[in-house]
Amino acid sequence: MFSLNKHSALRYTLIRLRRNYMAVAGLFILFLLIVVAIFAEQIAPHGYADQDYMMILKGSSAQHWLGTDQFGRDVLSRIIYGSRVSLQVGLVAVAISLVIGGAIGAIAGYFGGRLGNVLMRLMDIQLAIPTILLAIVISSVLGPGLTNLMIAVGLTSVPRFARLMRASVISIKDMEFIEAARAMGASHTRIINLYILPNCAAPFIVQSTLTVANSILFAATLSFLGLGIQPPFPEWGGMLSDARAYMRTAPYLSIYPGIAIMVTIIALNCIGDGLRDALDPKQKR
Amino acid sequence: MEKDNILLDVQDLSVHFNTDSGTVYAVNNLNLTLERGKAIGFVGETGAGKTTTALAILQLIQSPPGEITSGKILFNGQDIIKMTEAEKRRVRGGQIAMIFQDPMSSLNPTMTVEDQIMEMVLLHSDVSKKEARERAWEMLSLVGIRSERGKEYPHQFSGGMKQRVCIAIALACSPSLLIADEPTTALDVTIQAQVIELIKDLQQKVNTSLLLITHDLGIVAEVCDTVAIMYAGKLVEYAPIELLYSNPMHPYTQGLFKAVPDLDSPIGEKLMVIPGLPPELTELSSGCSFAPRCEQARDICHERACGMEEKARGHFVDCYLFAQNPEPAEV
16 A cells, blocks of 8 residues: 555655754654653652752762752753653644644634634734733643643744634635635535545645744743743753743753753754755745 | 536626725625536636636635625536535535646645645545545546656646646546636647646546636637636627637627637737727726727717627627627728
């Protein structure tokens, strides 16, 4: 079955993506991160809340590779467990904004008219509010916690997706094959699902990977402000926040989580850039 | 003409578009009948309202800005305009199918060819996916494409092949009316002949009626039983094919025939053209819309249009010339 589909768009995209070394490296790092997040219990040398009072604020050692924090907790283990939160927040938050923003944009673009105008003006209003402020308001209303963090981060990027979706839908919906589909007797839902959405997928996939990186950063920001994951469960942004006080005496406390965030973001951006190039049909192989 | 043999009966159809620069009178009081299994050719310049008429029959006029301001479209005796949206969807594709002008852009680039044919079958008949797929393969081989190629995407087909796929999609549910909107305009001449041959062949096999929109009088002569000449949103001449070709009456039709290049004409001879341009459809006069370009126009032509009159058996013309002067003009 798969061999018959050897000319599919997906396969071409994968072939093109494979030629982009940065994207392959990004995918590899993302894969490692996911493995680490899933098998955190097995990989981490210590528990995330295990305290060792003999080893407080100590640098790298054979026992604690990346040192210990102010409570004598192993930094490496905390970073490993922290990847769970970051990846979950990144992926789920993007899924939330993708679904809500995509639906709003698709409806506004396809039906247009007054409904479309009202929806897009609502999105504009949301865009006018600084995202960080909006996220702070949402998470302080909902309260701290992983789920609420994901909702807060997800909702803030809804307008971006809605606008992107609307623009793509508008450019697709006047094409002749949409009229042909209507002449076939297809319903609106069917036209949107089978004809319009697959044809606007490319910019959307790219935007999603880039937004995952953004969301992880955003979750880190909220945790830094104390609105995200509650201690003792580790989260990269939260770790950075705690490390502030020890910036002079134990700088590695902020450096290692910072590197973890940076590597993840760079990996996701490389994947996003690679996908954008690979999905661009104007680019010849 | 027997009553129940009439498949499509368009009565007094008018379609207007309300735009920022005024109302565009795209189709005005158009009457048309089409019998089962017969083919009618729709000929006219760009912007004469041919495609608008076709889209009105399918109820695919975008509204707003488009609006059907008057008329009935009786299909099998039922007025399509009055149908509910669900009924219209059942008619579209299932009973009236359409082939579009540009095969390059009328297929969905993200779906395999056989999936697109299946889509049509699944929309209109109650069959399993497996049966629909078999039907798709059958249709592909009917239009001369190996059924294995159904797994491929539209970009892997040439223009002519894509148009064949479009024809396969259109005929997949054996519609009783096929509307072909300039099906050969985007193709080169050798492929044009093949596609027209295919449409003609399948039209007889599936026994559908055909409404063929074209600029090409040669194609009409080959395929159609009757011809309707359209000018500025109105029918100006309507006749069985032999009558029209042997004796074109309306000055516009005569002009069209003179503008066809002829292989036998001496090299260097200039093509005949009809002087002037079609009128802006926003400001139609009460007179004959062809009058400003007509060499034989009289005063009355500018004031009041003649209206369709039967000049010979089945030969309708909208022109004063023949009311008083029964002698056909020179061709």
